[in-house]
Amino acid sequence: MADRLKQLAGYATLPWHCLQLATHAKSFQDNPVLGSRRLNEMGLHLKRRQWAMNMATWRRQQLTPRLRPQEHHDFERDGFFLREQALSPHTFAALTAEVRQLRAQGWEMRQGKAVTRRISLDSDVLAQNPGCGAFVQDQSVRDLIAYASSNTGGITYQLQSIMVDAVDPHQDPQTRLHADTFHPTAKAWLFLDDVEEDEGPFSYVPGSHRLTPARLDWEYEKSIGAATSTEQMHREGSFRIEERELPSLGLAPPRRFAVRANTLVVADTSGFHARCPSLQSSHRVEIYASLRRNPFLPWRGAHLFALPMICEHHMLWDIRLKRLMGFDKRSHWKFLDTLNAYDSPYI
Numbered sequence: 014m015a016d017r018l019k020q021l022a023g024y025a026t027l028p029w030h031c032l033q034l035a036t037h038a039k040s041f042q043d044n045p046v047l048g049s050r051r052l053n054e055m056g057l058h059l060k061r062r063q064w065a066m067n068m069a070t071w072r073r074q075q076l077t078p079r080l081r082p083q084e085h086h087d088f089e090r091d092g093f094f095l096r097e098q099a100l101s102p103h104t105f106a107a108l109t110a111e112v113r114q115l116r117a118q119g120w121e122m123r124q125g126k127a128v129t130r131r132i133s134l135d136s137d138v139l140a141q142n143p144g145c146g147a148f149v150q151d152q153s154v155r156d157l158i159a160y161a162s163s164n165t166g167g168i169t170y171q172l173q174s175i176m177v178d179a180v181d182p183h184q185d186p187q188t189r190l191h192a193d194t195f196h197p198t199a200k201a202w203l204f205l206d207d208v209e210e211d212e213g214p215f216s217y218v219p220g221s222h223r224l225t226p227a228r229l230d231w232e233y234e235k236s237i238g239a240a241t242s243t244e245q246m247h248r249e250g251s252f253r254i255e256e257r258e259l260p261s262l263g264l265a266p267p268r269r270f271a272v273r274a275n276t277l278v279v280a281d282t283s284g285f286h287a288r289c290p291s292l293q294s295s296h297r298v299e300i301y302a303s304l305r306r307n308p309f310l311p312w313r314g315a316h317l318f319a320l321p322m323i324c325e326h327h328m329l330w331d332i333r334l335k336r337l338m339g340f341d342k343r344s345h346w347k348f349l350d351t352l353n354a355y356d357s358p359y360i
């Protein structure tokens with residue numbers, strides 16, 4: 014009887030799961046169509062990957078004139094933008110002084126010995142913090158994020174703290190090289206503190222944003238049986254890769270971003286990346302931005318989450334939606350009423 018009910022429920026949700034094929038849905042375990050071994054053997058994941066890349070290439074062509082030619086060239090080669098001394102010394106000093114005083118509502122999440130804290134830079138926070146406001150409004154930074162994501166509008170900005178006790182790599186799942194999803198998507202960091210080699214710097218495999226024939230073969234192999242993988246992140250559509258596999262894809266070892274404060278990195282995180290293990294206790298603060306959209310649309314903006322009433326009040330909507338869906342109790346993220354980026358972890 015239970016099996017019969019489960020089967021009927023499967024039929025009832027089939028149209029919904031089919032519709033998700035045309036979205037950024039990526040979980041092989043949550044969607045029996047995306048996760049179907051048979052369909053992926055026939056090339057379902059591969060086709061989605063190729064279509065998404067083709068559409069991203071099309072959208073990026075419209076955005077190219079916004080970039081400096083050298084930055085465009087570097088991104089096409091590497092998959093990331095890198096700006097050292099991103100802000101003038103005076104602007105950066107004012108920004109960091111402001112962040113040290115800033116207190117607002119935020120989230121914290123613990124993964125092993127690593128704690129991530131985020132404070133959403135929404136319009137109410139920016140009204141009190143003009144240095145953060147100026148960075149969020151900076152059009153040249155927005156253009157980099159838009160190009161990496163192949164979309165415009167609705168970028169979310171957060172003040173992020175990464176606090177790590179010295180760990181072995183197995184206690185921080187972010188230290189395994191992985192692709193976030195199956196289509197171009199952007200993450201950006203303006204580092205407000207120096208990041209030393211042994212303090213868990215961000216790392217990225219140069220050129221791993223390109224969909225080469227070798228990468229397509231790898232994606233095909235990974236998609237078969239992904240729904241029943243023993244690894245949770247793999248089942249959720251965020252494929253992991255071992256560093257020793259990189260040469261077979263024609264890729265070099267990852268570049269480690271041990272950087273000085275005031276460095277900006279914007280990456281297409283469909284390329285392989287990770288946080289290196291932190292060999293000593295560390296606490297760094299950065300302005301973190303992200304932009305992920307439906308990868309199959311031919312237009313760049315015009316998205317519900319790009320409406321100012323939503324993207325400028327990210328925190329408010331996140332709390333509302335999680336409560337509405339009942340996720341607030343199950344989420345790994347815990348809301349905290351008043352936080353400063355440099356406080357010690359609360360969870």
Ligand SMILES: [Fe+2]
Binds near residue numbers: 191192193282286
């Ligand atoms: Fe990631």
